[in-house]
Amino acid sequence: MKKLISALLLVTLLIGLAVPAMATNMEILFTPGSSAETGSFLEIDFNAMMMDGRVTADIYNSILEGNYEIYWFRDASFYSTQPRVNFSAEDKGITYSVEIRFYGDAACTVLWETLYSPDFTITSNEPPMVLYTTQVSDGAVGMYYSFQFEASDPGATFSLFRSSAPDGLMFEPDGTLSGVPTKAGTYVMNVVAKGVGGEASYTYEINIGGELQETKIMTAYLPHAVVGRDYYFQLECSDKAASFGIYFNPGRANEFEATGLTMTPGGVISGKPTKAGVYTFWVGAYGEANDDYKELQLTIDPAEEEPEPTKTPEPTEEPDDTKAPSKDKNDKNDKAGKNDKNNKVEDTGDDKDSDASESPDKQETEKDGADTEKPGIDLKVVIAILAGVLLAAIVVIVILLTKKKK
Structure with a gap:
């Protein structure tokens, strides 16, 4: 039995020596010092040297046997585990690195290897960010205010750095400053714009004044004009500093030019009208x-x-009596004189009879006329008489008073 166990161990050892361990060599396919551009993305590619030959694979498609992990580092801090990373303008100048951990099985041995990429930075292929706005319009307390900041990147994001908007106004990320100011003063705003081309900043001053007077046209009617005669009229406005102009209201008639008159920015309408009629127009x-x-x-x-x-x-010439009468007139006068002599005796008798036969009324009238011709009493005489009477009265009074005292 012991001999059998020893034989099995020897066979296992020989097999282990006959099958070499997997040799894995990985490298990231970009050179040190390379860079990626903003607005692009980067896929990590690597090579793996296996015992069955050289195999090229990219992590995004993962055609290698085994498992791997990707770690992105942004300025030495963990950033992402995605195989594809997109870069924006905010990444400009940031240093990145990638760490890849690969796990593989070969025979009975588990192998792993960690690969570190060289550092690389993000550059921009866009023009640098520029703030087009150079001056901010002023506002007034109580009056609605709106202003739009402009930058070279239409999609730029705006913010304020260590400053704030005037009281009552709001600053939006799209660069809009709006609202109703509530406090007068001069405000400093440090505006920062970030976009594809990086970022740009600028310091602005905005003046918020006191309440402004409302602008309102006070003139309601215009006096009549006469063709060919000089015309002059001053329009009235609540704001004395306001300027006037002819306003062309869309869809409404404006017949000012037909009047033959002109209007100054100060609101004076003057000139000589050229054509009679009734003309309607708008002023601003x-x-x-x-x-x-x-x-x-x-x-x-x-x-x-x-x-x-x-x-x-x-x-017309009046007749001159001093001129000698004409011959015809003298003849007539001579004849009339002869007739007067012939009738002289008869007229004498007739006159006496006519005087005696005059009516009593005529005689009475002649009497009244004679009475009116009598001279009146002289005023000086009357005054002298009254003065004498008054003096006599005074003398009498004095005498009486004297006797009374005795």
Whole structure:
């Protein structure tokens, strides 16, 4: 029995010596100092030297017999066990290494080997990140505020580094700064943008002022204009610093150009209208707090017709009595004189009769006329009489008082 056991041990030893152990040689197929680009991925390939010949396999497909494990290290810290790793802009400049542990069976012996890759870093094939925004617009307390930061990478992620947004505003990862400011002041913001091309940062100042006056157009009506006459009108606005302009409202009529007038940024409408009619147009007032728009209507009346000047009548010549009468007139006067002489005697008798036969009313009228022609009492005489009476009264009073005392 002892001889049989010894023979079996010898056979086993001989078999073990006849079958050599599996010799495994693995290597990662990238050279030291190599790098991967952002936006790409890296698959780990390796070679395995088996006793039945050389076999090439990649870990992603795993065609080798046995098991393996992959360990990614990011700056010497464990990162992942996936066979494929994707790199982003955040990985730029980071040092990576890979550890592969391979387990295989050959005959009765279990073999394993650990392979370490050389370190490699991540580079970028994209242009460096740039913040396009150079200045931030100011805001005011109580007025809605919105601002968008811009970077070279449209998909960049924004953040604030050791700073905060103004009171009442929110800073979003997409670079939007919005809200209603609640406190006036000057704020400093350190904005960082990260993207495919790496990261960029910039320090901004934003001024939040006190409450702004609302911009509102106060003019409701425009006075009439007349064709050909100078027109001048000043639009009124609650914000004296606001600027005016003609606003072209989509879908609405704007007939300002047809009026023949112009408008300045200060809100003055002036010029000489060229055509009568009723014209509708929109004006806009642009202030710091807000913008305001209003529809106005201007009536242009036709030019007034000037009346024709009246003609002055030509003066007519009046007859000159100083001129010698004409021959015909002298003849008539001579005839009339002869007739007067012939009738002189008759007229004398007739006059006496007519005087006697005058009516009593006519005689009474002549009497009244004679009375009115009498001279009136002189005012100076009246005053003298009154003064004398007054003086006499004073003398009498003095005498009476004297006697009474005695």
